[in-house]
Amino acid sequence: MKKKIGLVSALAIFMVVAANMDFSNGNGSGVNYGWFTLVPPFVSIILAFVTKNVIISLFIGIFSGAYVLHLATSNSFFAIIQAFLSVVDYALTSLADPWNAGIILQVLTIGGLIALMTKMGGAKAVASALSNKAKGPKSAQVITWILGILMFFDDYANSLIVGPVMRPVTDEKHVSREKLAFIVDATAAPIAGIALISTWVGYEVGLIKEGYEAIGQTVNAYGIFVQTLPYRFYNFLMLAFVLATILLLKEFGPMLNAEKKARNRTLYDEDELNMVSSKEIDEMEPAEGTKLSIWNMIIPIGTLIVAAFVGFYFNGYNAIIENGEAAAIAVLKASPLSLLAIQEAFGASDASIVLFQAALLASLVAMTMGVSQKTFTWGEAVDTWINGMKSLIITGAILLLAWSLSAVIRELGTAEFLVSLLSDTMPVFLLPSIVFILGSIISFATGTSYGAMGILMPLAIPLSAALSNNPDFIIITTGAVLTGAIFGDHCSPISDTTILSSMGAGADHLEHVKTQLLYAIVVAAIAIIFGFIPAGLGLSVWIVLPMALIVTVAVVYFFGKRVTQSVSEILK
Structure with missing residues (x-):
């Protein structure tokens, strides 16, 4: 009960504070939502973990974003009404997209x-x-x-x-x-x-081509795409991390508890094994x-x-x-x-x-x-x-709301705000790391890797070319964009791939997010410290990548705790 009262109070305070904000740029042109651009993803993610209800959380997240948008042109009362109507419009528009x-x-x-x-x-x-x-x-x-x-x-x-x-x-x-x-x-x-052949390649190659054209270079975009592969540290390290946890039978964090519970099946309620998403099947x-x-x-x-x-x-x-x-x-x-x-x-x-x-x-x-x-x-x-x-x-409903949330975020300019907030002056060698972090934050907040790539690539390639005349440095930064965007697609609670993975596995969506989030953050940290920073300093990727892979396995080995192989081991 206290939790519900707290949530209602927090939402009420937000609406009052937002209603008294001035979103004008100060020069009479345009609208500047500032920190309020972060409200929709922040509200959706926090509510999802607190309420354990993804659909309600996404709905309120969309509503809060639409409310902020309408406050720029009307008072709070009409903004509430227009926000509710906008939620319907966003859903219809998302569904109408082929x-x-x-x-x-x-x-x-x-x-x-x-x-x-x-x-x-x-x-x-x-x-x-x-x-x-x-x-x-x-x-x-x-x-x-x-x-x-x-x-x-x-x-x-x-x-x-x-x-x-x-x-x-x-x-x-x-x-x-x-x-x-x-x-x-x-x-x-x-x-x-x-x-090398997937449904992602065309989009990634297209962004690379446009980015290089922005600095006046005509390149084989697919060739550049291939050259970025060794710098996709998060992708390769995550694959290695998963395999290490499997072969070593070691876990840590929330996943350790989930695996211990699964090994001792007597601790399971059978209803837990048949989530709503899979009962019919x-x-x-x-x-x-x-x-x-x-x-x-x-x-x-x-x-x-x-x-x-x-x-x-x-x-x-x-x-x-x-x-x-x-x-x-x-x-x-x-x-x-x-x-x-x-x-x-x-x-x-x-x-x-x-x-x-x-x-x-x-x-x-x-x-x-x-x-x-x-x-x-x-x-x-x-x-x-x-x-x-x-x-x-239910998967379709969640996807529809997630896309609607993305539309609200796009209108508010959340990604652009994050870029302007986090891309201040920095040492040259840190650019790939900063770009990776930006991509991770944007993709996590928006739930889409494509959106993060589309925002960052036109900025990252010209910026890296301006800071360094080394062609390899541009490739490293390009790889940082493409792999940073994967982070959010992989672990954001509002990512369509995350939603589909939990539904396909028959797992509770929020439990899936909670158990894998720590793992994703650990792998991202390794990618930065042992991947992008050394690569940015000029160390050969053929030294950096193996070193990062060794560190990844070592983290699982030293920090993970062994989960028993079978129930018989538990009963000994």
Whole structure:
């Protein structure tokens, strides 16, 4: 009760203080929201941890931002009314965006596909097969890590496929849902951001090209992208960190408690293992007498992956041919199946549409297989598919609110304010570190890596070129932008990838954020101290990166506490 009274009082104080603020620039032109630009992400994140309700927290965060926006043109009473109406407008606008609509359709369709495979016994058969390979918590986590690496081409596909596939296995081997969600999340954006062929490449390469054009240089942007890879310290260190915790069976912080609880399953309430996001699918056990076959999962998932790859190519190919640059068009026409052509096509593709199409095709394949095996009729197949979609409706709602929050943040100019606040005069060698920190803060506050990249890249490349005439220094700074933006995408509670990872793993979203946040901060600190600072001082990256990897493993070894391998060890 005291907590609720405190929250209501804090919100009331905020509204009164904001209503008495002068947001004018002082010269009669424009609006300056100052520190109030930080209100929406701050309110959303704090409320999420306090109330344990993501939807309410995001709603109030959007409302608070809209309230500040409307105070610039009206009094507090009308600002409250307009803010409520704006929340609806933001949601409608977000849903009307083709990319966002495609993502929601993709999420729902993959939920339906998972339900079909579960009903046919495919999920149970694969879980059984993997259980035979997974002899304990360590091997179950290693398999999850490897599957995450294999889903390199898209972070959304990773989050929505690996979690549901591995959840029965990790449950059986007493691995916490929080650790499963962490492994999935840590192999989603960190992998997609550095993969040579992925749905991220086009955006990253485009930003690099524009940044170099701003300093009057025409470069092979993809070549620069490849050169930045060794400087993506956070990405590589996070992958190493996850693997180290798995192989050493050591954890620390909130994750240690989650893993200890999972090992001693008697401490679990069974209801905790069936989160709202996965109840519908968990209830879809195969009908009695259904012949379990791993092909009932391998074929639909294989269809999804193959269709995604083919779709990425043709979608990107058509986009380039219709509206692309002359150089890219020439590459596609001269050698359409070359590595460079495939990279260009993947980079230009619309991942949201392609993955929705691929999931829809895979669903039709799964339905056909189930009907042919007499597992269900066509009518029952459709019912199962729709019931599976229901399991991820809450994910769609959270994504919609997260996008609406991003729109409010964009209007307030939160990212620009953070850049101006934190990018004062600094020693030259610290620029990559400062850029990484800026990218981390912006991406965490806004929940989007793309937004952080888009804000920082046009600033970072010209600034690094002005401070140093060393081409490698510009590449280091460019890498700092791209990997700093990954931090927030990986661990922000309002990041769509974080949301999808917790939903796919069946973990409580806020518990997932809480257990992985300390890990993300530790890895980011190592990336700065043992990565960007030495690299900024001119030390070779081929010395810096191995050193940082060794430090990462050492942190897990010396600061982590061993979690028992099995329940039998606990009972000794």
